[in-house]
Amino acid sequence: MRNEGTRAGPRPILRSRVAAWLRGQAGDTMIEVTVAALLVALIAIATFTGYASVAHVASGQSGRAQAAALAEADQARLHGLTLNNLSSSGTGLAVGNTQYPATVDGTTYTITSSTEYVNGSGAVSCTTTGTSTADEVQTTTTVSWNSDAYAGGPVVLHGLVTPPQGGSLIVRVVDSSQNGISGATVTVSGPTSVSPLTTDAAGCVEFGGLAGGSYTASATQNGTTVSGSQTVVATQTKTIVLTPSGGTGGILATFTTTYNGSSHASSADQITAWNPVFGTVYNVYGTASTLGSNTYQSSISSGGVLAPGSYTTYAGSCSGDYSNGGYQVATVTAGTTQSVSVPVPAMIVDVWANAGADSEINDNAAAVSYTGSWTDSTGQSGDYNSDEHYSGTAGNYVTVTFTGTSIAWISSDGPNHGYANAYLDGSSTPVATNVDSYGATIVGQQTQLSLTGLSNTSHTLKLVVDGTRDAFSSANYVSIDAFVIGTETGTEVDDAPSSSVTYSGSHWTHGATGNQNYDSTESFDLTAGDYAQFTFTGTSVEWVAPMSNNGGYANIYLDGNLVATNVTTYNASTVYQQIIWSDSGLADTSHTLKIVVDGTKPSASSATYVQLDSFIYGVPPLLATAPLVTLTDNNANCSSQENYPATQAPTLTQGALVDPGQPYGNWTVCASSGGVKNTATVANTSYTTGNVVNIYLGTGASGLASGSCT
16 A cells, blocks of 8 residues: 555565565465555655654645545445455445545545455456456555645555455456446355445456355346356456357437427437336446537437347436337347437427516616706606606707617606607607607506617617697606616517407497508597407507597506506597507417597597507527536536537527427526526426427526526
8 A cells, every 4th residue: 555646656565576476475465464464554654754754844735735634444344345346436434436425624525445356466357358467456455635636645554455255256247348347137146145346337356255166157138148267366356358159239229309289309418218127227328418519310329239128218318318109119139220209398498688578677777877057856656766857948859778679768747748859869850759648637657659670779869848738738858757768679560450459349440541541541549449459479468559639548458457557549640650559578378458448538629539550569689609508407417517519500490509409307407697597497297399498698687697508
C-alpha cells in the first residue's frame, strides 16, 4: 500500500518482485501477507510522521493529512471484504467499487474506491482475452476535497490483496468479437461449492475462497449453455473465457412518433433492451446527449453482442422509462440483427416571448417622461395605483418608451376631458387624432388608445394635449393613468358573419361602407337583447367599431361572464376604427366575446345603435431565436438524467423544439435565452397526440429567473 498524489510510481514492479521471491520460500502465503503488512505499516508511519511535521504550515496540508488518514481507513475496509464483495459495485461500504462522503473538522471529503484483478505485471486480467492468470486484486482509494488543488491534488492510495484460503476463479462470458455479455448466469462445480452468479456489464463474475483443484464453469443465457474448465491454484486467480454456442445477435431500433394526427419519423439518444430471463440486467445502448455533443439518432444499434432471446426494447436508459404501450419485443437470433420500430411520445416545446399576460406600467414609471406643466395627482381610488398625471395646456406632451408589439393608453373618462393626438417612433404624422376621453361621469381605467401589430422592438409613443374638446366637455384635460405593454401578435377578423363571428336577433344590418372601415364593411343594430358573438383562441381581444352621434350602450360578456356595462359607441362626430373595448392577459385557450345591445344611450345621442367593424385577437409570439433547451428525466431510477436536444429556430407553425423523441414519463423542461431561463414540467405520456410544453421567457412571466439552463 502507498500514499501518493495522482502520479503513478514503480510500486507494482517492486511488489511483484517481492512476491515472486517470497513464493520460493516455505510458508510463502503467511510470509507474503506479513511482509505486505510490514510495508503498509512502514509507509503509513512515514506518511503520518511527514504530515504531522507540516500540518501547521497551511490548511491545505492539514486537509491532506486528514485525507491520507481517510484513505488508510478505506484501504483497511477494502482488505476486510470478501473477494466477491471486493469486486462488486454499488452504494454503501460493503462493496469494493463505491463512492461515499466523510466530514472531518467541517471539511467534506469524497472517498472513491475501485478494485481490479491484476497479474504479476500489473495488467488487468478480466478485460483481457485468453486465459492469463490474475495473481492479486489491486485496490485504489482516492480522497478529494474542495481545496485539494492547494495541497497538491487528491490523495491516492493503492493496495494489493492476495486471495486468502485458496484461489479464485474469474469467468468471463464474451461474444465472438470478445465483447462482454452481461446478464449470463454462471455456475461453477469443483472441490468448493459456490452459488451461481450473474455477469456484470463487462461479462465478468468472480468466485473466491476456492480450494485448489479442477473447476468447470457453465454460462447459461436464455437456454444457451457453454462450459469450460480451469485448474485453480491456491493464492492465485485463474480466468475462464466462455463464448455461448451459436453466437450472438443484435437489435436495430428506429423511432416513430404521432402528433397532429399523423405519424412521423423520430429520434432518440438511448435505448434499453431487457430480457426477463436475466433478471435485473438492463442493456443500454446509445450515448446520452450533452451540451457539446448532440447524439439524437433516427436509429440505434446494440451491435451483435446479445445472446439469443426475446428483448423488451424501449427508448430511454433506465427502468423508469418503460411503459406498457411504448415498447417493442425484439427476437434476437445468432448472427442476425432484429429491426424494431419503437414508439416515443412527441414532446413539442413552445418557447414564448411573454407569458400571455401584458405588463402594465404606472404613469410615474421611469419609462414615462412629461414635457410641459403636468399635475401629479395622488389618492385617486379609481386609478391604477391610485394616481394619475393630467394637463390641459395645448402642446404639452408625454412619451413612453417600450419594447413590445402592442401598447394601450389607460386613463379615466371625465366631464372635463379633451382631445389628444398620438405619434409613434418620432413620426410627424399622427397615428391617431382627437382621441377623446370625455365622459359624462368619471370612470376609471379606460382604454383610450390601443396600437397593435407592432414589430417586437423598441418604440416610443407620444401623446400631445390638443387643447380642444368635445362640445359637451367643460375643459381640455388629458389624463395619463397607465400604459399596458404587450408582445402579442394580433389577427384582425372582419364583422361579416362567419364561423367565428355570429349574430343573434333579426335586426342586424350588414353592409358595405366607405373605406374608413376595416374591409369597408360594418354591422349595426339598435334592438335591445340582440347580440353578436366572436369566438377566438388567444390571450387578448379588441372590439373595433365606429363611434357616432347615434351610438348607444352595449354590455360585454366574456366566456359567459358579464365583464362591462354601458360601453358606449357614442361620439359627437363620426370616428372610425376605434377600440371600443379590449381585454388581455387571458389564458391561451378558446374564448367567446359577446356584445349585447342594451337599448339605452347617452343623453346626447340620437339613437341606441351598437356598431361592429372588426375584432382583433392576439397570442404571444414564439421566441424569434432558438433558445437552449434541456430535458431532465425525472422517472424512477433515472437519477434525473439531463439531455440537450438539437434546438431549432421557431416559426409560426412550430415551436422551439418539435418532437425530440423523449421517453415516456415525467420530465422537467428548461429553456433559456438572453440571460434568462424558465422551466415547466410535463407528463410525457401521449403516444397519439403528443405533449405540448409552454415556456415563457418574456418580462413578467411567472417563474422567470436570470441565468442559463446549462
